[in-house]
Amino acid sequence: MADKPSGGVQSVERVFELLELITDAGGEVTLSELSNSTDLPLPTIHRLLRTLVALGYIRQLPNRRYALGPRLIRLGEAANKQLGSLARPQLKSLVDRLGETANMGVLDSDMVIYVAQVPSLHSMRMFTEVGKRGYMHATGMGKAILAQLDDDTVRGIVGRQGMPTPTPKSIGDVDTLLEDLKLIRQRGYSIDEEEQEVGVRCFAMAIPDAPTPAAISVSGPVSRVDQAFADKAVPLLREAARAISDELKQG
Structure with a gap:
């Protein structure tokens, strides 16, 4: 299925899917752990994570793991x-x-x-x-x-x-x-x-x-x-x- 335009319902669903997966994992995951937990393509996961990091809803730790961010x-x-x-x-x-x-x-x-x-x-x-x-x-x-x-x-x-x-x-x-x-x-x-x-x-x-x-x-x-x-x-x-x-x- 083709991606909907940025800001569409599918993009919102995907963002919240990632946030919930990170939460279920205890608040901190690797990119590969996320990839194994969802059917989303890796480039899509990476793009969404980059956006969430820029907004402060996700943090990338020094060990390259992703954690829930302070804006949440x-x-x-x-x-x-x-x-x-x-x-x-x-x-x-x-x-x-x-x-x-x-x-x-x-x-x-x-x-x-x-x-x-x-x-x-x-x-x-x-x-x-x-x-x-x-x-x-x-x-x-x-x-x-x-x-x-x-x-x-x-x-x-x-x-x-x-x-x-x-x-x-x-x-x-x-x-x-x-x-x-x-x-x-x-x-x-x-x-x-x-x-x-x-x-x-x-x-x-x-x-x-x-x-x-x-x-x-x-x-x-x-x-x-x-x-x-x-x-x-x-x-x-x-x-x-x-x-x-x-x-x-x-x-």
Whole structure:
């Protein structure tokens, strides 16, 4: 098929295909890796990369690898804010009905970034706040997102980021993580059992059909966030996740 004129729909599709391939690879690739991941001709890939480098959306590193560029940061931050604003009414409803802090996070550069939060009325300082990043394997939302991905992708993420253990209860090896993800897929939600912060338990659920992997959660001290809390929270999380998914589709 002949190329459409510069600026046509096909060119836009190709640009975003390359950006997504680089993102899926962890934010950094070689030209040959890109070529092996797409049917685009090599000269086309090279031409598009040159344009993106000139615009600042891609960087060429000294080792000749291509990485996501700084101009994408502003776009991502704005998109995350919009996503957080969309989810906020559902998070507020969770807090009103459950009394504990509700969060939303998305997968960003192999970590989970918190894009929205409605805090509990209880005075308790926790790790989570908007803009904060967490390791995928050590957070409820991170594990809920990982459970939506295949095992090879999970291995790639934790291989690039490592698996530090913030608490004695954190998961520190990939095989144990993969076993936990199997359980999460079976029951439909994840549990952070004091894996990010001692004394804090979190229940989280992925947003179905989200354009970027995302999840919501409720968290609080283990003294209040117990099995009785879970019995009430899980159906409400599922309801909120579905409502956010429906709003994203309408947008």
